[in-house]
Amino acid sequence: xxxxxxxxxxxxxxxxxxxxxxxxxxxxxxxxxxxxxxxxxxxxxxxxxxxxxxxxxxxxxxxxxxxxxxxxxxxxxxxxxxxxxxxxxxxxxxxxxxxxxxxxxxxxxxxxxxxxxxxxxxxxxxxxxxxxxxxxxx
Ligand SMILES: [Zn+2]
Numbered sequence: 001x002x003x004x005x006x007x008x009x010x011x012x013x014x015x016x017x018x019x020x021x022x023x024x025x026x027x028x029x030x031x032x033x034x035x036x037x038x039x040x041x042x043x044x045x046x047x048x049x050x051x052x053x054x055x056x057x058x059x060x061x062x063x064x065x066x067x068x069x070x071x072x073x074x075x076x077x078x079x080x081x082x083x084x085x086x087x088x089x090x091x092x093x094x095x096x097x098x099x100x101x102x103x104x105x106x107x108x109x110x111x112x113x114x115x116x117x118x119x120x121x122x123x124x125x126x127x128x129x130x131x132x133x134x135x136x137x138x
C-alpha cells in the first residue's frame with residue numbers, strides 16, 4: 001500500500017511531460033509505516049542513460065547518494081523510484097524488473113503524446129511485479 005502526497009504527484013507529472021519523449025526519473029522520499037509506504041516528496045534525478053533515454057532510465061550513484069543525504073537530513077528515507085513511459089503503458093518492462101529491489105515502490109507514469117494519461121505503483125513480490133494499492137493524500 002502506497003500513500004502519495006498530491007504535491008509529489010504533481011511534480012512527477014510536470015517532470016514527465018517536460019521530458020517527453022524521453023523517460024524522466026526520480027526517487028520517492030518518505031517513510032515506512034508497517035506495510036505502508038508514504039511518499040512525501042519526489043526527488044528529481046537526471047536520466048543518465050547514455051543512448052536509450054526514450055525507453056530506459058538510469059539513476060547515477062552520486063544522485064542516489066544526494067537523495068539519501070537529503071532524506072536523512074529530514075529524518076526520512078528513500079521508499080521507491082518513479083519514472084515515466086513515453087508512449088507506453090504504466091506497467092513495468094522486463095528491464096524494469098531486472099533492476100528492481102524488494103521493499104521499494106515503483107511508480108510508473110504513462111505519457112501518451114506528451115500527456116500523462118495514467119500512473120500506477122508496483123512492488124516486487126518474489127520474482128515479479130504486482131500492482132500495489134495507491135492512495136493520493138493532501
Ligand atoms: Zn520502465
